[in-house]
Amino acid sequence: MITSTVPAWQAEFATAVQDPAELLRRLKLPADTCDLAKDAGGFPLRVPICYIARMRKGDPHDPLLRQVLPTTAESAGKPGYSRDPVGDGDATMAPGILHKYQGRVLLITTGACPIHCRYCFRRHYPYGGSNSAGNKWETAVDYIAADESVHEVILSGGDPLSIADDRLSVLAEALQHIPHVKRLRLHTRMPVVIPSRVDPHLLEWLGECTLGKVVVVHVNHPCELDDSTGEAIRRLAGTGATLLNQSVLLKGINDNPDTLAELSEALFLNGILPYYLHQLDRVEGASHFAVPEMKSLELMDNLRIRLPGYLIPRLVREKAGMPYKLPRVTAIPAH
Ligand SMILES: *Cc1c(COP(=O)(O)O)cnc(C)c1O
Ligand code: SF4
Numbered sequence: 001m002i003t004s005t006v007p008a009w010q011a012e013f014a015t016a017v018q019d020p021a022e023l024l025r026r027l028k029l030p031a032d033t034c035d036l037a038k039d040a041g042g043f044p045l046r047v048p049i050c051y052i053a054r055m056r057k058g059d060p061h062d063p064l065l066r067q068v069l070p071t072t073a074e075s076a077g078k079p080g081y082s083r084d085p086v087g088d089g090d091a092t093m094a095p096g097i098l099h100k101y102q103g104r105v106l107l108i109t110t111g112a113c114p115i116h117c118r119y120c121f122r123r124h125y126p127y128g129g130s131n132s133a134g135n136k137w138e139t140a141v142d143y144i145a146a147d148e149s150v151h152e153v154i155l156s157g158g159d160p161l162s163i164a165d166d167r168l169s170v171l172a173e174a175l176q177h178i179p180h181v182k183r184l185r186l187h188t189r190m191p192v193v194i195p196s197r198v199d200p201h202l203l204e205w206l207g208e209c210t211l212g213k214v215v216v217v218h219v220n221h222p223c224e225l226d227d228s229t230g231e232a233i234r235r236l237a238g239t240g241a242t243l244l245n246q247s248v249l250l251k252g253i254n255d256n257p258d259t260l261a262e263l264s265e266a267l268f269l270n271g272i273l274p275y276y277l278h279q280l281d282r283v284e285g286a287s288h289f290a291v292p293e294m295k296s297l298e299l300m301d302n303l304r305i306r307l308p309g310y311l312i313p314r315l316v317r318e319k320a321g322m323p324y325k326l327p328r329v330t331a332i333p334a335h
Contacts, residue, residue: 012196055223077284108157113158
């Protein structure tokens, strides 16, 4: 018998659809219904087949499809939109290390993602210029070891779970040996996009990691969650990690109170609490996803009417140079 040594998730990663025509064929959509971009601006389509399976066939407005399909709207330049909207360049303190906030550093572990989200604020990030994206983390680990104020390390990217578990376990162990590091956080879409990623190899090193563990997944719409993601998330929870979600507020995808309330409820059923709801970072190519400030505040007020406080995400806007992500609270004046 031939047994494959390639984990199932790597096969799903490798067979992601990259041809827009193929995606539309699978969804039984005529190409002319979708404003398909001729040129994806150096950020090509990428979407795994198991994620496509959660899209509605024949619906050009499907909220999962809209997150991944390159459309003509992306080429509309807009003032205020740039290639580095949140000042990542200025916050780079060592190769792959973004140090913006007190006590926490973010490590760009890789440029690879299982899915390409059209609104991604790092869609133009120069991953090639950062050593850590080539999986060379020594200088990054040295930086963290040398700064005793760092208590939490966030593995980000790209998607850190695009990296094989033998490499991740080495990194986690190196971080665990730094006395001032108390917590390890993963920012990942993988458990939702390719649920088979949460396999015994991942569970083994994460389960063994003695740091405080937080996994922040990224779900924007309740239709992204199904039985397969539920299973994956339950397995993750078994490692003792605290599970949180971050979303981006996206016009035409989740900018209505029904969808956001349903999302919070669905997350809770999966053992995940809402963390951040990000106002769109003004990245070139994504201006058509922006939701006006006043509308987003009214959405939050509407959610507060419907849901208990623990199911309300924090609406935030990231502003370059600020010491935290700025809370955006309510449309109701205090006086
Ligand atoms: C968002 C972010 C963090 C995490 O911020 P929290 O408010 O702790 O979630 C840390 N570092 C960088 C560079 C970030 O962009
Ligand atoms: S998974 Fe995250 S980092 Fe990757 S494209 Fe989507 S938003 Fe960007």
